[in-house]
Amino acid sequence: MTETKPRRRTPVTLTFTEPANCSLDLRLRILSRLPFFKGLSEQDLHDINQRCIELGFEPGQYIYHEGDPAEHLYVVAEGKVRLLRHTFGGRDVLLDMLTTGDFFGNLASQGTATHTDTAHALTQACILSINTQTFSQILDEHPKLARKTLEIMAGRLNDANQRLLQLSALPAEQRITSALLKLATKLGKRKGALTLIDAPLSRSDLAEMAGTTPETVSRTLSQLSAAGLIESGRQWVAIEDLKALEDFTNAQ
Amino acid sequence: MTETKPRRRTPVTLTFTEPANCSLDLRLRILSRLPFFKGLSEQDLHDINQRCIELGFEPGQYIYHEGDPAEHLYVVAEGKVRLLRHTFGGRDVLLDMLTTGDFFGNLASQGTATHTDTAHALTQACILSINTQTFSQILDEHPKLARKTLEIMAGRLNDANQRLLQLSALPAEQRITSALLKLATKLGKRKGALTLIDAPLSRSDLAEMAGTTPETVSRTLSQLSAAGLIESGRQWVAIEDLKALEDFTNAQ
DNA sequence: CGAGACGTTGAACCTATTCAACACTGGTGG
DNA sequence: CCACCAGTGTTGAATAGGTTCAACGTCTCG
Numbered sequence: 001m002t003e004t005k006p007r008r009r010t011p012v013t014l015t016f017t018e019p020a021n022c023s024l025d026l027r028l029r030i031l032s033r034l035p036f037f038k039g040l041s042e043q044d045l046h047d048i049n050q051r052c053i054e055l056g057f058e059p060g061q062y063i064y065h066e067g068d069p070a071e072h073l074y075v076v077a078e079g080k081v082r083l084l085r086h087t088f089g090g091r092d093v094l095l096d097m098l099t100t101g102d103f104f105g106n107l108a109s110q111g112t113a114t115h116t117d118t119a120h121a122l123t124q125a126c127i128l129s130i131n132t133q134t135f136s137q138i139l140d141e142h143p144k145l146a147r148k149t150l151e152i153m154a155g156r157l158n159d160a161n162q163r164l165l166q167l168s169a170l171p172a173e174q175r176i177t178s179a180l181l182k183l184a185t186k187l188g189k190r191k192g193a194l195t196l197i198d199a200p201l202s203r204s205d206l207a208e209m210a211g212t213t214p215e216t217v218s219r220t221l222s223q224l225s226a227a228g229l230i231e232s233g234r235q236w237v238a239i240e241d242l243k244a245l246e247d248f249t250n251a252q
Numbered sequence: 253m254t255e256t257k258p259r260r261r262t263p264v265t266l267t268f269t270e271p272a273n274c275s276l277d278l279r280l281r282i283l284s285r286l287p288f289f290k291g292l293s294e295q296d297l298h299d300i301n302q303r304c305i306e307l308g309f310e311p312g313q314y315i316y317h318e319g320d321p322a323e324h325l326y327v328v329a330e331g332k333v334r335l336l337r338h339t340f341g342g343r344d345v346l347l348d349m350l351t352t353g354d355f356f357g358n359l360a361s362q363g364t365a366t367h368t369d370t371a372h373a374l375t376q377a378c379i380l381s382i383n384t385q386t387f388s389q390i391l392d393e394h395p396k397l398a399r400k401t402l403e404i405m406a407g408r409l410n411d412a413n414q415r416l417l418q419l420s421a422l423p424a425e426q427r428i429t430s431a432l433l434k435l436a437t438k439l440g441k442r443k444g445a446l447t448l449i450d451a452p453l454s455r456s457d458l459a460e461m462a463g464t465t466p467e468t469v470s471r472t473l474s475q476l477s478a479a480g481l482i483e484s485g486r487q488w489v490a491i492e493d494l495k496a497l498e499d500f501t502n503a504q
Numbered sequence: 505c506g507a508g509a510c511g512t513t514g515a516a517c518c519t520a521t522t523c524a525a526c527a528c529t530g531g532t533g534g
Numbered sequence: 535c536c537a538c539c540a541g542t543g544t545t546g547a548a549t550a551g552g553t554t555c556a557a558c559g560t561c562t563c564g
Contacts, residue, residue: 085413087421088502095413107406108399116410139399143392146402147360150391153405154359158368160412161337161347167419168463169339172520203543211420213521218544234529234542250340424552455511465553470512486510486561 010236011191013198027054027128030077034101036152039144048138052128057121059200070106070115073135079125080187080199084208085117094208096156097122097199099187105129107149108136122199167211175210176220177249180230183209184239194231194238202235262488263443265450279306279380282329286353288404291396300390304380309373311452322358322367325387331377332439332451336460337369346460348408349374349451351439357381359401360388374451419463427462428472429501432482435461436491446483446490454487 028049031037037045054077057063063074066086081098095117098104106113109132130138139146166175180197189198203214203221210217221237224230229245231238239245280301283289289297306329309315315326318338333350347369350356358365361384382390391398418427432449441450455466455473462469473489476482481497483490491497 085417087417089421091421093417093420095416107402109403109406117413136399139402140395143395143398146395146398147388147391150359150398150402150405151361153402153409154361157405157409157412160409160416161369163416164347164412164419164463165337165339165345167416168345169341169343202541211416214543215522215545216520219520222544454509466511467513467554468552474512 010200010234011196011238012200012236013189024049027052027077030126031128034075034077036075036101036103036148037145039148040142044142048130051134051138052130055127055129057125057127059121059123061121063119063121063127064105064115066115066118068115070109070113071132072105072129073103073107073132074105074119075103075128075130076100077126077128079127080122081125081127082120082122082205083117084120092208093211094205095160097183097186097209099199103149103152106132107153108132108139172210172212172216173220173223174249174251175212176206176217177224177245179206179209180237180239181242181245181249183237184242188239191238194240195242196238197236200235201237206237262452262486263448263490264452264488265441276301279304279329282378283380286327286329288327288353288355288400289397291400292394296394300382303386303390304382307379307381309377309379311373311375313373315371315373315379316357316367318367318370320367322361322365323384324357324381325355325359325384326357326371327355327380327382328352329378329380331379332374333377333379334372334374334457335369336372344460345463346457347412349435349438349461351451355401355404358384359405360384360391424462424464424468425472425475426501426503427464428458428469429476429497431458431461432489432491433494433497433501435489436494440491443490446492447494448490449488452487453489458489 076098083096084092084094183197184195187198188195203217206217207214328350335348336344336346435449436447439450440447455469458469459466473484
């Protein structure tokens, strides 16, 4: 197991099971699998399904931009979506990496609203779209879903706060390993002894997550590789030893 | 108007109108004034009021600590509350400064949960406390309140994300002015031409908000004072020219 | 009045950024 | 099919911004 011999081609999954346009029936199956809608009855799901529009995106396409009018809630049915925000200086900050079952967009705010961030398809993606007002009605009709949504939002706020803590207190190295762990938890896929982060992931992406520069990420990953904690190549990172990386991140 | 002559004593309001224990009736009046409960009927408010316990805190007292079991939702009836998180290195990060009408604590998560942050009374404070389960029921009964809560959480997540952006992209100086503006919006009180941040506010508090050190805050405030943008003294800051400070923060 | 917390300022140091040069990969067009 | 080229990644050296450490001044409260 010599980590000095990285794979040639990316080990990241790039296949896509659904065609761009799914049938109502297929969508219903997708919906029923989403953790977000878990606990709802068949009837409820069918009801919600009929109120969705479904969109297909190619890698690199934008779903919406910061400042666009925000009239929809989106749910990832398949694929990965980058949620980011632009700085004045042209740099980007990666707020979240969304995968199957995650929602984004405008939840339920009244009146005219604009998107406060940008959604960007990282891979080919199938996205369900619900009008904000319609979703508001659905929430009113399903207190269970409302509470679930609230819990998810509370969880995201907690994550954001934790990241604030790290940005203001931890050195770059530990912010990077922390980002890796977060991604591994969310997108991790076992590949033998390794845990592969199953999304195309550049040094810049990691830099935007950890609040640093691609150069610093590159240097840090080199060190981590040398220490036998990770393996990485062009557009991919895999973790050798999750436990060791956690210990490293929480050290001090 | 010579800003080289700071006030001797703090101009911050330290009076407290309510005694430690308020009557049910008085509490009802407080509740009806809270923006959080706006739009609910008299009957609903009365109903909620009866399910609240009310607590009094002295300045410096802790309401709960990170890691404590989280069984309650709290609402600030009066006073200021600091919401913070500890780092491993002993440093603190100030997540939010709460004032009348703001809620904090555990919203509605199922099962046993622990607090992920620490709540600390900055001034004398009157806090209403509702059992998490009870509040869950209230949310189910009042979809309007549920949606309002969801909107507030969405707003806080947005704030946190904006702060993440600033921490990773802006220099310390602009993060500090940004923190000042945020505080001025939330706790600002007109004092003639000045906008006073109406809470006891040390250099350390600002440092914990802006992700920097008390020394850097001190240096920066000195510069801002010299530039005629703010006035400050021991435990207080007032803004001379809000517009100019905004321009400064958003420059570049 | 004295003690301790808070605030200011200076100087040395250090981490991470910036700028730059170069290497590798993969896809495209001749 | 191969050569080229743009995007991506690596590494080095100089730089700058902020932290850290330290000393001192000032305010507040008991």
